[in-house]
Amino acid sequence: MLSYLLKRLVATIPVMLVVAVFIFLLLRLTPGDPAAMIAGDYATEAQIAEIRENLGLDQSLLSQFGIWTGNILQGDLGESYFFKKTVTELIASRIEPTLSLSVLTILLTVAIAVPMGVISAYKQGSWLDRIVMGFSVIGFSIPVFVIAFGLIYVFSLQLGWLPVQGYKRLGDGVLPWLRHLILPSLALTVIFVAFIARMTRTSVLEVLGEDYIRTARAKGQTETKVLIRHALRNAAVPIVTVIGFAFAILIGGVVVTESVFSIPGLGLLTVEAVLNRDFPTIQAVVLLFSFLYVLINLLIDLSYTILDPRIRY
Amino acid sequence: MTSQAISPTRQVVGRLVKNPSVMIGGILVALIVIMAIFAPLLGTIDPNQTSTSTRLKPPGYEGVMKIYTEEGRVKIPVTYHMGSDDLGRDIYSRVVYGARTSLIIGLSVAAISITLGMTIGLIAGYFRMLDAIIMRVMDGLMAIPAILLAFALVAALNAGLLSVIIAIVVPEVPRVVRLVRSIVLSIREEPYVEAAITAGTRIPTLLMRHILPNTIAPLIVQGTFIVASAIIVEAILSFLGLGVPAAETPTWGNIIGKARENFQVHPHQIFYPSIFLAITVLSVNMLGDGLRDTLDPRFAKRV
Secondary structure (H helix, E strand, O other): OHHHHHHHHHHHHHHHHHHHHHHHHHHHHOOOOHHHHHHHHHOOHHHHHHHHHHHOOOOOHHHHHHHHHHHHHOOOOOEEOOOOEEHHHHHHHHHHHHHHHHHHHHHHHHHHHHHHHHHHHHOOOOHHHHHHHHHHHHHHHOOHHHHHHHHHHHHHHHOOOOOOOOOOOHHHOHHHHHHHHHHHHHHHHHHHHHHHHHHHHHHHHHHHOOHHHHHHHHOOOOHHHHHHHHHHHHHHHHHHHHHHHHHHHHHHHHHHHHHHOOOOOHHHHHHHHHHOOOHHHHHHHHHHHHHHHHHHHHHHHHHHHHHOOOOOO | OHHHOOOHHHHHHHHHHHOHHHHHHHHHHHHHHHHHHOHHHOOOOOOOOOOHHHOOOOOOEEEEEEEEEOOEEEEEEEEEOOOEOOOOOEHHHHHHHHHHHHHHHHHHHHHHHHHHHHHHHHHHHHOHHHHHHHHHHHHHHHHOOHHHHHHHHHHHOOOOHHHHHHHHHHHHHHHHHHHHHHHHHHHOOOHHHHHHHHOOOOHHHHHHHHHHHHHHHHHHHHHHHHHHHHHHHHHHHHHOOOOOOOOOOOOHHHHHHHHHHHOOOOOHHHHHHHHHHHHHHHHHHHHHHHHHHHHOHHHHHHO
């Protein structure tokens, strides 16, 4: 187990290195002075000169990359001249909304998608199955902002039940926090459910044909227990794997959803950074999300031993 | 006996026609393509024509556009089937012309990523030396969530149609490379490939004539799904104001993005382009699902 963990950790190094090189080159390969680009439209001449010095722009590309990576590894992500803050501070102040939105979405999705997938596999070919599958195609096809505007129209504008946009910190009370998060996480859930329900259905269908399911039924186990304890348990590995892959889709969805609902999280920060060509922030956010994505998929790999004791590393 | 055998092409066509997803998706896609091509003939006016006297009008409003040209003021009677936006532009015309942008971007992204991905995938699958390096680079690119990669590229390039296409192509290429490479790896072990090698077939001929044809069916399927996802990503970029500028070219994404400010009072400005966007992506996805089931049964079993 430990040697496998070590092997997997070492394997993520080249992946993160490619990510870092790409993000580094992004700025160097664009025409124009990288220092002026980093500084943005709001910096003074003196600041640009200082950045030029810090980046080591007079040195070779390789040593520039060394300086840049060294800074990042020490937790120095640079400074945003647009927001007038260090990027680290900026990111720290934006984590809570994004984390709240993502966690709520994942919880909602798993609570809806897994039962949906199991039931539609159990009743394969029935009208219920068709509805679930049809819904999942729609989830693939409708951009998250379209769903978001539909939800705002019905629940905020017509019924007046929930706020149109904005965010309240968890520290200011759970209820206002939840009220502001319901619509954004519902919008995201619709997209996310499509993937997870489809995958759950496929893997449960595969398991339902196995001998041990017949054995469980033969010994008089109730259908619910057969489905949950025998079928779902054995289908868990592919389901969890697809949740890992879908994390990339979730990140994309979070960026858009935060922007529709004006939630001041990392997603909205990314959009603001791109609109203002605030490169230190763009680079940091892309790096951070890619790192998280790799990390989550690593954790999911490791969770296989718990989900399926037959898997041993 | 041979006279009764049905040719493989006719078999495939027969299966395609029988598949409801292919037929419904295909017909809807065809209608949207026709709408895009014949946009000027569908009762539209210049989608970028602004008119201060007819701003933010409801659907069905009949008004007069006052346009200032070199010859003086010209009055044009206009029926705003879908209302007008905050600059008095006709939303119906913008939605109809918007189909062009979506389709151009969807098709060119698919064509470019398939061509690039196929070339790189063939090289990675056939030349062991390059495989490790190419696949590490692809793994790295795939570790960056697609939307963020597109964002970063859009920020680095100048705004415009070409930048948007590049920004959507780059995240798609690694996925095509993976697909092609996996096919090449399994095909190169086939006896007929080994026979061709023994017979002294040169590598370019081997790749083009014996290996490449095996990738066509999966790539058609993959290409269809790329069209759908490219249309969505373009809409997201333009909606956020990072894509094609609204003043230059109307796209469904930037019409929706522009209408955000007035959403509470004029929600229809968002609904019309949204419906077209959703139906287009849905029908392309249906077509893709159907093509996958008929052309590539092995692939269908996997997902």
